[in-house]
Amino acid sequence: MPSTEIRAAGRVISAVVGAYILGAISGVLGLVIGLIVGPITTATTGILVGASTFGLSPRRSLALLARCGTGMRSCEASPAIRSLHRYAIILRMMRPPLDIDQMFNAGTRYAWEDGRHSVIDVQHIGDLKLATGRLIAQDPGRPVPRSVQPFTVTVPPGRYPVSLSISHWDESPTRGRPSPMRLVNAAKLSVSDEPVVSWELALQPGQEVERMEDDEFFGFGVDGGVACFLDASARGQLHQMQFDEQLWMDVGAVIFEDAGVELATNDVELNIILFACGMGDGAYATWIGRAANQDPVCFVCDLELLHHSLGPVSH
Incomplete structure (x- = not known):
């Protein structure tokens, strides 16, 4: 895995651990597996597969990754992760904020x-x-x-x-x-x-x-x-x-x-x-x-x- 990809994965994993430090260990492990499987298929598919394997829904993992913000957008050499971030934004725009x-x-x-x-x-x-x-x-x-x-x-x-x-x-x-x-x-x-x-x-x-x-x-x-x-x-x-x-x-x-x-x-x-x-x-x-x-x-x-x-x- 190129060093830029490793740094990108590190940013995402750090953000996930920070957000779920009080108990979402399975979700973190799922995202880690996703980042490892990613180069074999695509990073996006790998993250979603890994997340769902350990109990974190794809929608929830996408929303979590979207909140990583600056860390992901700065990964210029990681188009797959940027694509995942954009997809999370699209999901957010598919529903209004109120009932x-x-x-x-x-x-x-x-x-x-x-x-x-x-x-x-x-x-x-x-x-x-x-x-x-x-x-x-x-x-x-x-x-x-x-x-x-x-x-x-x-x-x-x-x-x-x-x-x-x-x-x-x-x-x-x-x-x-x-x-x-x-x-x-x-x-x-x-x-x-x-x-x-x-x-x-x-x-x-x-x-x-x-x-x-x-x-x-x-x-x-x-x-x-x-x-x-x-x-x-x-x-x-x-x-x-x-x-x-x-x-x-x-x-x-x-x-x-x-x-x-x-x-x-x-x-x-x-x-x-x-x-x-x-x-x-x-x-x-x-x-x-x-x-x-x-x-x-x-x-x-x-x-x-x-x-x-x-x-x-x-x-």
């Missing part, structure tokens, strides 16, 4: 660090007209640059309902904010009523999850605390509206009261759905839920508010 079904289950209570609880309210905003079936999510106040493209996953042209998951507090937990307080957790465009069996990150053309680092994701930026869904063919309509100051003052007032609004355009076949972002400005990912037959069921823009909660409570 989206719970997020859209009206009446679900979430606990917060200050001891208070919020209740989920689900609110229908309107039906989005997707004339081409190509969806865009973006900040409506920004010019639409050519770099902003519709998602690669498309749906048949039609009208699709958009609903919001809203956290409701009877008594505002934030000083200076009136009660009740309502903040948007997520926006969902529903394509069908089929149950979701898998999730994946929505991507634009040219975006590849295997090129991402551990702390990265693909999303869209928001500067004004508001985001929107629109059809790819409505970008020209949105651009025209961006110069109408009175329109945006009126829209802002509606969103402040109702959390979202359906905005008509000069084309009766097109509209735009706008919604407030519970965490304000930032960058937000969109997730695609798929049915058992792999057809898209929904697109969900996660606005990250509930990431700061303690999670749902049973009563």
Whole structure:
């Protein structure tokens, strides 16, 4: 084994031992065997075989290796280990960080660090007209640059309902904010009523999850605390509206009261759905839920508010 490979293996084994020093001895041995078997087949296959032999699941070993971070990425002479690291990132991007079904289950209570609880309210905003079936999510106040493209996953042209998951507090937990307080957790465009069996990150053309680092994701930026869904063919309509100051003052007032609004355009076949972002400005990912037959069921823009909660409570 070349010295660079030995050093790479040493980094991985050291990381594993550090993470599992309190009891995962079998998992460590599995990874060691994987690194030994690797040159005979491939390092990736060897690690997975060795891990599973000693009781560490392939998914768990991949996640563990992904957390090794800098040590693995510095192994320029170890493409197999870098490939394993990229694959672990892909696995992470195949599922959203929160339970989206719970997020859209009206009446679900979430606990917060200050001891208070919020209740989920689900609110229908309107039906989005997707004339081409190509969806865009973006900040409506920004010019639409050519770099902003519709998602690669498309749906048949039609009208699709958009609903919001809203956290409701009877008594505002934030000083200076009136009660009740309502903040948007997520926006969902529903394509069908089929149950979701898998999730994946929505991507634009040219975006590849295997090129991402551990702390990265693909999303869209928001500067004004508001985001929107629109059809790819409505970008020209949105651009025209961006110069109408009175329109945006009126829209802002509606969103402040109702959390979202359906905005008509000069084309009766097109509209735009706008919604407030519970965490304000930032960058937000969109997730695609798929049915058992792999057809898209929904697109969900996660606005990250509930990431700061303690999670749902049973009563």
